[in-house]
Amino acid sequence: MKIAVCSKNEGLKALVDERFGRADKFVIYDVETKDVKTIENSAKNEGVGAGGQAVKNLYDNNVEVAIVPQLGPKAVDAFKAFEIKVYSLGESKTVEEAIEKYKNGDLKELKMDEIKGKGGLRRA
Numbered sequence: 241m242k243i244a245v246c247s248k249n250e251g252l253k254a255l256v257d258e259r260f261g262r263a264d265k266f267v268i269y270d271v272e273t274k275d276v277k278t279i280e281n282s283a284k285n286e287g288v289g290a291g292g293q294a295v296k297n298l299y300d301n302n303v304e305v306a307i308v309p310q311l312g313p314k315a316v317d318a319f320k321a322f323e324i325k326v327y328s329l330g331e332s333k334t335v336e337e338a339i340e341k342y343k344n345g346d347l348k349e350l351k352m353d354e355i356k357g358k359g360g361l362r363r364a
Contacts (some may be wrong), residue, residue, distance in 0.1 A: 252336035261291030291315025
């Protein structure tokens, strides 16, 4: 299973980015192999719909779980469409901390149906 976290730079020690659709990068961690890769967020400079495009990028990289700070309405729709589970970043400061909290069951899963129609989710 692959987990993605919004990040400002590369690797597990990277600081998390407080944005989703406009995040600089995504760190992707493979739970089974422990492989870590960082991808650029190709959607970050989109005029509109950056969140939806960012979700598509995660889907194309076989991500099954995303840990996010906040979401716009297009990202909510895309996460639902691509069936990627979403968890609140909470108070995590680094990518590694966010992943450890997820693995320990300390992050709240966000249900897209519960936030649909509310204009997205601010500060998850």
